[in-house]
Amino acid sequence: MAQTVGRNIAAPLLFLNLLMYAIALGFASWCTNRYINGQTSHPSFGGNGATGFFLTFAILACVVGMVSKFVGGAHIRAWRGDSLAAAGSASLVAWAITALAFGFACKEINVGGYRGWRLRAVEAFIIILTFTQLLYVLLLHAGMFSSKYGPGYRDTDYGVGAGTGEPVHKGGAVPVAGARV
Numbered sequence: 001m002a003q004t005v006g007r008n009i010a011a012p013l014l015f016l017n018l019l020m021y022a023i024a025l026g027f028a029s030w031c032t033n034r035y036i037n038g039q040t041s042h043p044s045f046g047g048n049g050a051t052g053f054f055l056t057f058a059i060l061a062c063v064v065g066m067v068s069k070f071v072g073g074a075h076i077r078a079w080r081g082d083s084l085a086a087a088g089s090a091s092l093v094a095w096a097i098t099a100l101a102f103g104f105a106c107k108e109i110n111v112g113g114y115r116g117w118r119l120r121a122v123e124a125f126i127i128i129l130t131f132t133q134l135l136y137v138l139l140l141h142a143g144m145f146s147s148k149y150g151p152g153y154r155d156t157d158y159g160v161g162a163g164t165g166e167p168v169h170k171g172g173a174v175p176v177a178g179a180r181v
Helices: 005-035 050-077 081-111 117-144
Strands: none
Touching: 005 050, 005 117, 050 081, 050 117, 081 117
16 A cells, blocks of 8 residues: 555654653653652652652553554554454553543642642643643544545455456366355
């Protein structure tokens, strides 16, 4: 299948989102470790009442987001309708969890108080990832509108046998009419 507009844009965005999810996972894991140890007075941590909820959903969003990027990488390589279903559903679930973490990030910012630079970095990455993941989901599903943007869910141009599609005997090219052997 020829290169399409959606594939050329989705591949770099997939790689960028994978890197951002990995960085956010590292910072969120560090912050969660400090939070569990009760070291909220650490100079680069801080936090407030929403911090525990935010960090839980940030880690969940990062892990699910990274897994969806691996499935998305397989889809970008194949770029067919059957791989689109898996990549589309995984990326949609990852976006939903990231949007939930985005809500907790907004609540944490709204509550206020001192938040260290690592916690603010996790907030920033989650906020940015919410919008870039949404853009990635839209690019994956752009094939529903036009085939020049990518594969749609109704593509049937692959998997069809040669000729008329009728079953043939192994010994010759004469089609068998209505017989299942």
